[in-house]
Amino acid sequence: MRLPQRQLAVLEAASATDERTIDEMATATGLKPETVVGAAFDLRDEGLLSLAERTVDTLDLTDEGRRYVDGGLPETRLYRAGLALDADESAVSMGEVIGEAGLEGPEVDIALSNFARKGLGSIDSGELRVDPDVDPDADPEAAALAALVEGDDPAADEAVLDQLDSRGLVDRAESVTRSATLTEDGVDALMTGVEATETVSELTPELLASGEWRDVEFSEYNVEADAPTARGGRKHVLRRTADRVKDVLVGMGFQEMEGPHADSDFWINDCLFMPQDHPARTHWDRFALDVDPMDRIPDELIARVEATHRDGWGVDGDGYHSPWSEEFAREVALRGHTTSLSMRYLSGIAGAELEPPQRYFSVEKVYRNDTLDPTHLLEFFQIEGWVMAEDLSVRDLMGTFEEFYRQFGITDIRFKPHYNPYTEPSFELFGEHPETGEEIEIGNSGVFREEVTGPLGVDCDVMAWGLALERLAMLTTGAEDIRDLHGTLADIDFLRNAEVSY
Numbered sequence: 188m189r190l191p192q193r194q195l196a197v198l199e200a201a202s203a204t205d206e207r208t209i210d211e212m213a214t215a216t217g218l219k220p221e222t223v224v225g226a227a228f229d230l231r232d233e234g235l236l237s238l239a240e241r242t243v244d245t246l247d248l249t250d251e252g253r254r255y256v257d258g259g260l261p262e263t264r265l266y267r268a269g270l271a272l273d274a275d276e277s278a279v280s281m282g283e284v285i286g287e288a289g290l291e292g293p294e295v296d297i298a299l300s301n302f303a304r305k306g307l308g309s310i311d312s313g314e315l316r317v318d319p320d321v322d323p324d325a326d327p328e329a330a331a332l333a334a335l336v337e338g339d340d341p342a343a344d345e346a347v348l349d350q351l352d353s354r355g356l357v358d359r360a361e362s363v364t365r366s367a368t369l370t371e372d373g374v375d376a377l378m379t380g381v382e383a384t385e386t387v388s389e390l391t392p393e394l395l396a397s398g399e400w401r402d403v404e405f406s407e408y409n410v411e412a413d414a415p416t417a418r419g420g421r422k423h424v425l426r427r428t429a430d431r432v433k434d435v436l437v438g439m440g441f442q443e444m445e446g447p448h449a450d451s452d453f454w455i456n457d458c459l460f461m462p463q464d465h466p467a468r469t470h471w472d473r474f475a476l477d478v479d480p481m482d483r484i485p486d487e488l489i490a491r492v493e494a495t496h497r498d499g500w501g502v503d504g505d506g507y508h509s510p511w512s513e514e515f516a517r518e519v520a521l522r523g524h525t526t527s528l529s530m531r532y533l534s535g536i537a538g539a540e541l542e543p544p545q546r547y548f549s550v551e552k553v554y555r556n557d558t559l560d561p562t563h564l565l566e567f568f569q570i571e572g573w574v575m576a577e578d579l580s581v582r583d584l585m586g587t588f589e590e591f592y593r594q595f596g597i598t599d600i601r602f603k604p605h606y607n608p609y610t611e612p613s614f615e616l617f618g619e620h621p622e623t624g625e626e627i628e629i630g631n632s633g634v635f636r637e638e639v640t641g642p643l644g645v646d647c648d649v650m651a652w653g654l655a656l657e658r659l660a661m662l663t664t665g666a667e668d669i670r671d672l673h674g675t676l677a678d679i680d681f682l683r684n685a686e687v688s689y
């Protein structure tokens with residue numbers, strides 16, 4: 188019998204009585220493990236070897252995990268600092284607790300989100316309270332980390348290990364070990380004597396010129412051989428979703444809007460008939476900027492918006508009858524929605540043509556002082572849009588959404604009546620999460636009131652919306668936590684592997 192050199196070497200390294208692993212045979216033959224695997228597969232196909240496969244889980248602490256074994260988990264440090272400041276008795280300012288805990292940089296986010304996830308207390312309006320009934324020494328994640336550092340079995344639930352893995356505190360890997368034993372045919376072959384054939388893995392000009400190619404044996408491609416995973420760069424899931432959104436909207440006849448992230452309250456709120464004492468306009472919710480007030484706002488527009496806030500628009504209108512401050516309107520903050528762009532475009536100052544019909548959109552970042560949780564980020568992307576035309580109805584709005592979401596394979600959106608100071612009627616949109624089955628809010632919409640369009644000089648209907656890009660991505664990728672998508676806690680494995688399903 189003749190076998191290629193490397194197969195013969197592997198055959199000779201195998202035993203009929205002991206299982207030999209690929210690594211053992213690689214050491215014995217001096218071949219690379221991947222070469223041994225390839226040869227072993229071929230020998231198995233010839234019936235000379237039998238191969239057994241075993242999958243083993245390995246679990247290693249990452250540097251971050253190791254740090255927490257010594258210093259404590261950030262959320263536990265936050266909890267203990269809270270206790271030290273009597274936050275079990277009454278709420279304490281978050282800044283103070285963070286300072287007491289000595290948390291810095293990304294650890295602050297990590298502490299806050301895990302504090303909330305584990306129910307160690309509550310965070311509301313910038314203040315923190317700790318739950319006195321929690322036992323900070325009984326944390327299963329901390330216990331598993333401590334066991335691992337000692338080299339012990341963490342003896343933890345699968346859910347705890349998954350959590351440590353998604354926090355990047357452990358490296359979890361599955362490795363496959365293959366081992367071989369000689370079959371009876373293999374033993375027979377060795378006893379009767381096997382000769383080596385020369386195999387050639389590359390067809391060279393010399394082989395061709397000499398005609399030797401006729402006599403040599405070519406090694407085969409082994410598509411099952413283990414190979415390292417090659418990771419090239421790839422576009423972020425969210426960017427791919429945003430690009431797709433733009434394509435879809437452009438396909439539906441929309442043009443793109445652009446404008447400032449930091450804008451005056453005038454464009455962000457006043458144009459939208461949002462009363463100046465609306466809760467969303469307090470310092471809790473907005474990120475105010477300490478910069479000069481915005482001066483380039485048309486005077487006539489300011490006058491019309493002010494009059495509308497005071498007395499309403501049109502003969503039957505009614506305003507808020509409360510003081511309106513031009514100074515406040517000119518203050519600059521990070522926009523909490525991109526409806527500020529819609530206001531700029533509808534007013535005509537952005538240079539857009541105002542004759543109906545018009546369709547505009549943007550996919551841009553907005554900023555809100557929300558509490559981080561699985562469906563909320565402090566910075567996220569809104570898909571803003573509006574259509575200006577004569578005689579629009581709610582049916583047009585619903586039809587637009589149905590068509591838009593259908594492009595992403597989402598055909599079961601639901602509508603619920605809602606209230607916005609600037610639209611009437613208004614409704615929110617919901618979609619069903621493909622993994623959890625939960626209904627999640629994916630957008631807010633309505634037809635702008637005359638109090639909004641009137642002062643801007645628009646005298647036909649305008650229907651408009653703000654949809655959440657991250658929530659759309661949650662529906663299309665199945666991500667269950669918005670923080671896996673972007674931000675300091677993003678899940679790198681998810682970002683590497685997520686497919687955008689359309």
Ligand SMILES: N[C@@H](Cc1ccccc1)C(=O)O
Pocket residue numbers: 523524525526607610631632633651652653654
């Ligand atoms: N600005 C709203 C979305 C919206 C835009 C335009 C009209 C109606 C609703 C939000 O952020 O939730």
